[in-house]
């Protein structure tokens with residue numbers, strides 16, 4: 001029901017706005033995209049392309065900034081100084097990713113304030129994964145291994161997305177995400193080779209984070225209202241299901257190497273397909289979390305709004321400084 005409504009609404013918006021575009025300009029734009037040219041901020045683009053990018057890039061930025069919270073909770077509880085320093089750096093990286101992405105979205109004619117307001121009022125989405133709680137230290141390992149692992153799988157193709165500023169932001173982000181993934185795997189390795197209690201903790205984290213990580217790739221292709229047009233415009237270079245399958249294929253051998261069991265009785269290598277078959281994802285849970293009913297959704301949004309309000313004096317001071325500097329330069 002929710003998916004049908006979403007699909008119809010998105011198709012109607014895209015169809016309507018494409019009909020209004022100048023056919024010659026639209027054809028020239030589509031030829032550039034098909035030739036793998038990057039589209040730049042001052043280039044002509046269809047309104048639906050601009051809107052799709054603002055939607056995806058801003059939601060991506062929101063995910064990075066909300067994504068700081070589950071791990072931020074553990075900075076003071078990291079088991080030693082080395083782990084604390086690494087986690088601190090990782091959380092700062094996520095904040096940086098949010099900033100590059102907000103800046104990329106701003107080139108499309110939306111302001112940072114408008115995007116933040118959409119997030120805080122619940123109009124804009126952010127990744128479902130960040131609405132799950134981090135209960136133990138092993139969750140920090142599982143986030144790096146699985147959540148950053150899923151993020152990289154989705155983001156490597158975005159380095160060749162058709163919008164130049166988004167593609168360039170993704171190059172740097174992917175480098176950092178790959179460090180994040182490895183530090184998470186290293187935490188899991190330490191726990192999996194540790195005491196029985198540590199191994200149980202690692203398994204419990206895998207049990208809780210596996211399915212939500214598969215949901216990060218979005219709904220199945222047949223229920224994804226945006227995929228077809230986004231693939232045509234080369235905003236998305238691969239579909240949700242293709243990326244999900246790649247993630248499963250890469251991650252299952254990593255779990256085997258850790259001696260941990262992926263919590264899916266239907267998981268089985270399929271010789272004919274050359275891929276793992278896997279069990280059904282609980283899409284009702286996914287849509288409930290998308291609607292804002294995730295286990296810690298309220299806590300996450302309260303924390304984000306508080307951080308924004310607490311940071312107001314810094315933004316005001318920076319704006320006042322820029323204004324003063326501008327006046328001084330003008331006077332000189």
Ligand code: FAQ
Nearest residue numbers: 060063067125126127128151215216217218224225226227
């Ligand atoms: N959560 O038609 P589609 C990270 C929504 S970054 C919430 O398939 P699309 C780094 C979707 O927006 C993680 N909503 O949509 C990190 C759409 O609703 P709308 C974020 C979701 O855009 C690691 C509706 O469902 N990464 O983790 C989700 O073509 C560790 C229908 O879906 C990105 O954002 C979801 N999981 O494909 C940070 C990557 N999935 O807007 C800290 C860029 C779907 O029409 C710690 N984004 N929806 O109302 C993308 O690649 C795409 O936007 C997809 C969704 C693949 C996420």
